[in-house]
Amino acid sequence: MKTDLPIDRHEPVAKRVRDLIRTRINAGEYSLNGRLPSEAQLCVSLGVSRATVRTALEALASEGLITRRQGDGTYVNRRAIGVMTRFEANWEFTSLIEGSGRKALIEILCEERRPASPKEASLLEVPKLEEVLAIRRVFKADGLPVIYTSDVLPTAMLTEPYPPEALSQPLLNFLEAYCGQHHLFNIADVSAALADREVAEVLDLPRGAPILRLDEVIYSSDDRPLLCAVNFYNEKALRLRLVRART
Amino acid sequence: MKTDLPIDRHEPVAKRVRDLIRTRINAGEYSLNGRLPSEAQLCVSLGVSRATVRTALEALASEGLITRRQGDGTYVNRRAIGVMTRFEANWEFTSLIEGSGRKALIEILCEERRPASPKEASLLEVPKLEEVLAIRRVFKADGLPVIYTSDVLPTAMLTEPYPPEALSQPLLNFLEAYCGQHHLFNIADVSAALADREVAEVLDLPRGAPILRLDEVIYSSDDRPLLCAVNFYNEKALRLRLVRART
DNA sequence: AAGTGGTCTAGACCACTCC
DNA sequence: GAGTGGTCTAGACCACTTG
Numbered sequence: 001m002k003t004d005l006p007i008d009r010h011e012p013v014a015k016r017v018r019d020l021i022r023t024r025i026n027a028g029e030y031s032l033n034g035r036l037p038s039e040a041q042l043c044v045s046l047g048v049s050r051a052t053v054r055t056a057l058e059a060l061a062s063e064g065l066i067t068r069r070q071g072d073g074t075y076v077n078r079r080a081i082g083v084m085t086r087f088e089a090n091w092e093f094t095s096l097i098e099g100s101g102r103k104a105l106i107e108i109l110c111e112e113r114r115p116a117s118p119k120e121a122s123l124l125e126v127p128k129l130e131e132v133l134a135i136r137r138v139f140k141a142d143g144l145p146v147i148y149t150s151d152v153l154p155t156a157m158l159t160e161p162y163p164p165e166a167l168s169q170p171l172l173n174f175l176e177a178y179c180g181q182h183h184l185f186n187i188a189d190v191s192a193a194l195a196d197r198e199v200a201e202v203l204d205l206p207r208g209a210p211i212l213r214l215d216e217v218i219y220s221s222d223d224r225p226l227l228c229a230v231n232f233y234n235e236k237a238l239r240l241r242l243v244r245a246r247t
Numbered sequence: 248m249k250t251d252l253p254i255d256r257h258e259p260v261a262k263r264v265r266d267l268i269r270t271r272i273n274a275g276e277y278s279l280n281g282r283l284p285s286e287a288q289l290c291v292s293l294g295v296s297r298a299t300v301r302t303a304l305e306a307l308a309s310e311g312l313i314t315r316r317q318g319d320g321t322y323v324n325r326r327a328i329g330v331m332t333r334f335e336a337n338w339e340f341t342s343l344i345e346g347s348g349r350k351a352l353i354e355i356l357c358e359e360r361r362p363a364s365p366k367e368a369s370l371l372e373v374p375k376l377e378e379v380l381a382i383r384r385v386f387k388a389d390g391l392p393v394i395y396t397s398d399v400l401p402t403a404m405l406t407e408p409y410p411p412e413a414l415s416q417p418l419l420n421f422l423e424a425y426c427g428q429h430h431l432f433n434i435a436d437v438s439a440a441l442a443d444r445e446v447a448e449v450l451d452l453p454r455g456a457p458i459l460r461l462d463e464v465i466y467s468s469d470d471r472p473l474l475c476a477v478n479f480y481n482e483k484a485l486r487l488r489l490v491r492a493r494t
Numbered sequence: 495a496a497g498t499g500g501t502c503t504a505g506a507c508c509a510c511t512c513c
Numbered sequence: 514g515a516g517t518g519g520t521c522t523a524g525a526c527c528a529c530t531t532g
Binding site: 259260261295296297298299302316317318319320 | 519520521522523524528529530531
């Protein structure tokens with residue numbers, strides 16, 4: 001009945017409760033009957049209010065990791081353990097890959113400065129022919145190529161020079177570190193495409209194979225486009241599995 | 248400064264507040280500068296507590312419809328109006344279609360009882376060759392075929408006879424009405440495929456065209472599989488556009 | 495300094511499921 | 514009836530942005 005809550009790191013209590021419960025679930029702590037302690041019990045054992053406990057449980061339920069039944073109790077959703085991938089929660093391909101239990105590696109294929117194409121200028125809301133930084137990369141999982149990405153951002157957004165290895169990290173980190181920009185939301189179009197020569201070669205697929213394509217634009221907190229990207233998933237190597245919990 | 252809240256229909260106050268604000272946003276009520284009243288102002292004008300207002304605003308923020316900035320205010324995300332489609336919130340193809348401003352129609356292609364295939368039996372967790380009801384349908388938007396669906400559920404789950412027109416509605420309604428089952432969550436695999444003869448014909452596509460494929464299993468609140476389905480999207484006619492809000 | 499959203503508490507009542 | 518999760522309130526303090 002002691003608190004078990006990690007020491008204060010200026011992190012909201014509800015998040016620490018959420019992470020603690022998630023850790024316990026993944027450790028199989030409730031695997032006997034899949035039932036979690038009641039909210040009241042968690043309040044007492046963790047020393048927090050019920051609202052805080054509920055905030056944590058709501059987050060886990062919206063991830064699909066637990067299900068709650070009024071009048072009954074809260075249960076682990078065993079089908080969502082491990083294989084779970086929630087689109088809304090996955091901004092980083094590296095975490096997507098490592099969530100499937102493999103080692104993620106980013107390889108840079110090409111990095112160039114050039115004028116924006118008409119479509120890119122329109123998506124980024126910059127003047128035609130504005131100079132952009134274009135980066136093509138491939139994400140590997142345990143050495144296997146799984147995602148091909150092509151990212152474009154205006155060079156005017158760069159606030160300071162960056163070292164070459166800066167591009168070997170997720171670009172959201174790059175945006176914060178070298179552009180001073182915080183992302184807030186993005187809009188993504190999901191579609192099916194056929195692998196062209198370059199994509200097929202990089203992802204080690206037959207040319208013309210069907211492939212998942214994701215076109216996305218990332219926006220800052222003050223609603224300006226930061227970056228546009230086209231991504232191709234090699235679904236043979238990386239399943240895009242989503243859990244939808246009823247709202 | 249009067250309440251404006253719709254009359255009580257046994258619906259949670261927070262949901263009514265959420266819907267009211269959503270209606271106001273869509274009506275362009277805050278389109279001058281895109282700024283919503285502060286939480287405190289909403290509390291007073293709607294006559295509810297701040298926690299209730301925040302529950303409503305949190306839901307809208309997770310839809311991507313509004314953005315909130317600490318120390319500043321709450322703003323409409325104009326990029327998410329109208330075109331928005333949130334995967335987690337879209338269980339019904341009909342609402343997906345009508346959300347794009349078109350008229351949805353369901354057409355039944357085939358309805359049969361037959362033994363389950365090995366894969367179906369495994370997904371539905373029933374004995375091999377168990378009898379299932381298989382339904383193939385096409386969803387049309389303003390008359391254009393946009394989604395091809397193939398649904399399979401064990402006939403043992405049917406609790407009462409159903410009229411033929413029952414299949415012309417979303418199957419989640421069917422599950423409630425004729426199987427007495429409530430769905431709780433589903434797991435979906437997104438992939439790219441090539442249109443085979445039947446799919447191409449039904450969706451009016453060239454054979455071999457790339458097409459989005461969604462394999463899903465729907466589970467009940469007590470964690471049993473209710474239904475498995477394979478769906479094909481004609482993305483030329485129905486864009487799958489998603490908004491991701493940072494959590 | 496004032497106002498905003500972010501977090502947390504304590505307490506209440508309700509609807510529902512189980513025994 | 515006892516216990517569970519679902520909802521709502523009132524109040525407090527904090528971090529942050531803006532003037």
